[in-house]
Amino acid sequence: MLTFNIKSVKTTPTTWIVDDDGPADFHTIQEAVTAANSGDTIYVYNGTYYETITISKYNLTIIGENPQNTIIDGGGGTRATVWVLSCSKVTLTGFTIRNVTKEWQDYAYENSVVFLQWSTQINIMGNIITEGRQGITSWVCTNSKNSIIGNNISNTLYPIYIHDSSLSNIFRNNFINNTYQVWSDESLNVWNDDYPFGGNYWSDYTGVDLYSGSYQNESGSDGIGDTPYVIDGSNEDRYPLMNPYPCIHAIVVKNISPQKTVLGENSTVEIYVDVLNGHYIETTNLTLYANTTVINTVELQLTTRIFNIPFTWNTTGWIKGRYILSAVATPVPEEANTTDNTCIDGLVTVTILGDVDGDFDVDIYDVVKIAGIYGFVRDDLGFNSNCDLDDDGEITIYDVVMCASHYGETYP
DSSP: OOOOOOOOOOOOOOEEEEOSSSSSSBSSHHHHHHHOOTTOEEEEOSEEEEOOEEEOOSSEEEEESOTTTEEEEEEEESSOSEEEESOBSEEEESOEEEEEOOSOOSSGGGTEEEEEESOBSOEEESOEEEEEEEEEEEESOTTOOOEEESOEEEEEEEEEEEESOOSOEEESOEEESOSSSEEEESOOOBOOOSTTTOOOEETTOOOOOOEETTTTOEESOOSBOSSOEEOSSSOEESSOBSSOOOOOBOEEEEEEEESOSEEETTOEEEEEEEEEEOSSOEEEEEEEEETTEEEEEEEEEEOSSEEEEEEEEEOTTOOSEEEEEEEEEOOOTTBOOOGGGEEEEEEEEEEOTTOTTSSSBOOHHHHHHHHTTTTOBTTSTTOOGGGOTTOSSBOOHHHHHHHHTTTTOBOO
16 A cells, blocks of 8 residues: 655745846746746846736735836737736836827727736735826726725826726825826725825816815815815715825834733733835834833835734733833835834733733722623623633633632732
8 A cells, every 4th residue: 555645845935036138037027927936026127128917926026126217118019018817916016117009999908008807905006107098907806905006107098997896995196197087987996095194196186275184174284185086976085185196115103002901910912013104015124112122023024005013922021010012113215204113002001810900909890890791702892801811702700710819919
């Protein structure tokens, strides 16, 4: 009897180098895309690449050295310069992508500079897209969660052309010198970021900027139009920009959210930190502190607009007390404003196990607090994670017993 011991082999992600006129792994982008595996990165040096590209890979990142000088030129033909077909988790950033025919053709992919078809979680970020009938077409990308962010799209009939494609984020783009702006059919998408980050710059927007605030009803201008830019009956940009959005390198640390604000010593708590990037893929180190002591540092590659970064804090060996949480991201090259790389947000109390109100003693008030939500589970309104002493997502007799076993203890 024959037996076989078959083990799966995990492929290490590879970075492929493309250069049109120098030593590199490949001299065309399509060659690199064809060779790449899931998780790989393709880095393209400055140059003009006269080719059309088809991407049908999962989890691939393609980065141009500089959007002004790393150019993909479709040669004015009747095929999309970049065609993203039946794939997911592809990022394309840092290019000028240009030059397909502006004459009407029978199929949408024959008119588009960038054509997305049957694809999800695609990130088109920080590019210059120009010279075509359509700039970016999204065709039957249902529930796509695609991101079209931070692009300059100009000299087209329609910079954005959408059919049966919903749940995409489309903001911080500049739409300039286009015949129209958007053609949208059977689609519902998000056209603005939260206030005050804003939406898109529309060169034909005729509104004024007299007010500010999330409802544009507070005194003083803020660079955002006071009235929405209406796309159709289902889509609008609530926060149209009054001036073109700059392509910038930036990191913003926004929120720190601990799952518990009171926990016993020798316990663990999950803490989540929101980090945002600018127009470009960025690499940074994010450090989480309790007061001035480091909890942990992680290295991040930010490819989309916002990341929710998890940390685990084990309080074993930490002195009981109150700790202010802060998170700091290292600056990235060419980042002009680093003040928002630091976020101080949240207070966590490390105390006696069972002290759920954080006053450094275990008394009847703690027992009553737990008993008052007995039977609650994590998703219930009124659930308090501080009372879930065994971290099982439910308030049970075990939580009451754990509290009672420390009854009467105080600190110091």
